[in-house]
Amino acid sequence: MPAAPDFPAAPDRAPIKRALISVSDKTGLIEAAQALSRMGVELVSTGGTRKAIADAGLPVRDISDLTGFPEMMDGRVKTLHPVVHGGLLGVRDAPEHRRAMDEHGIGGIDLVYVNLYPFESTIAAGADYATAIENIDIGGPAMIRSAAKNHGYVAVCTELADLQEVLAELNASGATSLELRKRLAARAYARTAAYDAAISGWFAKTLGEDYPRRKAFAGELVQTMRYGENPHQSAAFYRFAAPRTGVATATQLQGKELSYNNINDTDAAYELVAEFDPKAGPACAIIKHANPCGVATGKTLAEAYERALACDPTSAFGGIIALNSKLDAATAEKVLEIFTEVVIAPEADEAAVALFRKKKNVRLLVTGGLPDPLAAGETFRSVAGGFLVQARDTAHLTAADLKVVTKRAPTETEIRDMLFAFTIAKHVKSNAIVYAREGQTLGIGAGQMNRKDSARIAALRAADFGLDLKSSACASEAFFPFADGLIQAADAGCTAVIQPGGSVRDEEVIQAADERGLAMVFTGVRVFRH
Structure with missing residues (x-):
């Protein structure tokens, strides 16, 4: 294990003189580059990012001006160079690092803004093997990790929101705080970990390895919650990079914030009602504590709801209602007659939404579709010291x-x-x-x-x-x-x-x-x- 060098303490405030920008998603790029340029920050960039900045009339150096090497091998090799990584990893106040940087003409890079090749969306779209491989970013994660390691001096951004936090501090004081740089570094490593998890998971699936030697998965924070199953438990909700249609993809049209138990029960309800193809007719499932207390089909959605409710109207009080078809006004009127925590449906018409507005605390979710009950996938459950993984139960009998x-x-x-x-x-x-x-x-x-x-x-x-x-x-x-x-x-x-x-x-x-x-x-x- 390498011993920790005796480096000087990192500064609380670090100015930004040079920024390296290389982004796949260019949303907000020009506005951010303009803001940095106005502050006198030198911009260095690569390929399409450099062209976009230059086309906007902003001064920007090509990465090859720093490295002395052109981009090569179809862009696979452009930032993997000592001048780049020395500029990111060099500890500015360490005499040996400063001497090496001066000797080899390595200038410090104080800000890195990199978002990665869109591997997750590429495989979600069903890309072939060769296309997926070409969308594995190498230089991007390497720069992110280098910058994050040297967060004592370098601010690393993997999303536009990160960069906006940096710009806010620069506008306020002309420098970034060590506290912010630490937070950015933590986010950066989480991003590269999630990226690697997506790649390793795809490789395992491609090779037919359901249960590889090491299994990694990652999610993006949707919300932190007031508490979990009980008030003394903390909780949060995360979404996978390519989620199945369902509660994780739902849009909340109204109502209080969803709780841990709400989400768990709503997922159970929607997975159940999705077993009934809306082409075969309306269906309703009412769930309480992750168990159905009534399920029914009907000629209309309102009838399906009434028949489901009849099974156990006592337990349905304060429950979750899942529908397999568009929520209409007639059904909404029936649903709102008793206290309900959550209603989830593929869609809701305007008349139904208007009725729900009169009950502001009732949560109304729409998803745009139903989860596919036959889709392959996995479920996870934690145990002491590990977790269990199994294939989703896709049993469907005729x-x-x-x-x-x-x-x-x-x-x-x-x-x-x-x-x-x-x-x-x-x-x-x-x-x-x-x-x-x-x-x-x-x-x-x-x-x-x-x-x-x-x-x-x-x-x-x-x-x-x-x-x-x-x-x-x-x-x-x-x-x-x-x-x-x-x-x-x-x-x-x-x-x-x-x-x-x-x-x-x-x-x-x-x-x-x-x-x-x-x-x-x-x-x-x-x-x-x-």
């Missing part, structure tokens, strides 16, 4: 996937009800039992330690709200380990059961179903959710 295991085969209506119920069960905390009929949940039992209790609780909830389970379908997200849970469901009134199968007591469970005249199918797919 009638062709079902294996009839009882003497009585299900009717077409029962098959539709079973598939609907199993889709909901996929989004219920285990152990899960869902009763459903005609595109409506009737009772949901979630998160119990045994399946019999889940079946019993789901039936009790249905009874509490006057919902008859006669001729309903029952879905279990995992196999029945004993016949007792199935018997509980049969006694509640269901006539068709869908479950993965695979228990050592499957024959016992099938026999119990046959004795009660039930139709039962196995899916061969378990959809646990913990």
Whole structure:
């Protein structure tokens, strides 16, 4: 490990005499260059950035004037030079560094403004391998890291907002503060780390390595929160560079700031309702504490909402409502009749938005689309000292996937009800039992330690709200380990059961179903959710 040199303390205030600017995204470039030029800062730049500054009539030196070498190899080699990195890394007040800089004609570079080749957006757009490789920036991250290491003297900016902070300090005092330079350095290393994470992740995916030796991922801060799940926990919300459509991409049209629990529950609600293609008709999911308390389809969105609400109107109070279609005024009127934390939909018409304005605290989010339930991806969960990674659950069953295991085969209506119920069960905390009929949940039992209790609780909830389970379908997200849970469901009134199968007591469970005249199918797919 290198020992720390005995360098003089970095100055609190550092003037900027020379700035190196090399940006892929040129938004705000000319205005920033004009501001620096007015302050007497010498501008040095590369390629297209230099041309843009020069075309604006501003004095700017080409990087080759410093290095004595032209840009070469299709621009791959232009800033990787001792004159550049010596100017960035040289400790101005260290005698040995100053002597080397003077001996080799290396001038200090006091400000670096670099934003990187757009690798993340390039791969998100589906670029081919060669194009992706060419959009891996080498010189940019190297300059950023050099400048960040020498933040005692150099201000490093990777975004226009960073540069605007620098300009504000220069306008106020003619120099940058050490405190600001430290903050900029921290942001710079976070940016290069995120960039490298995107590249390593893309390479692993390209090579078919689902779980490489080292796994990195990064997010961009969306908001810090007042607290997390509980008031004594701090929390923040981050978004991936190329996020799936959903709560992370939503636009909040109105309402209070989203909390940690709001975002968690809203994500659960929207992922569930996205299982229902809007082309097949409107659907609504109502979520409380990440569990559905009612899900339904309908001829209209308002009807879908009313049918979802009927499953458990008590739990729906203060819940999250997710819709798979454009929110209209008729649905908005219904939704606003009870207290609701969040409503999320692909779109909302003006009449609906106007109604929501009367309830200023209700959060209304629109996303422009639905998350693709079949899209590949990963989920993450922290554990002590590490984290778990798994593929997203993209299980999507059709009638062709079902294996009839009882003497009585299900009717077409029962098959539709079973598939609907199993889709909901996929989004219920285990152990899960869902009763459903005609595109409506009737009772949901979630998160119990045994399946019999889940079946019993789901039936009790249905009874509490006057919902008859006669001729309903029952879905279990995992196999029945004993016949007792199935018997509980049969006694509640269901006539068709869908479950993965695979228990050592499957024959016992099938026999119990046959004795009660039930139709039962196995899916061969378990959809646990913990």
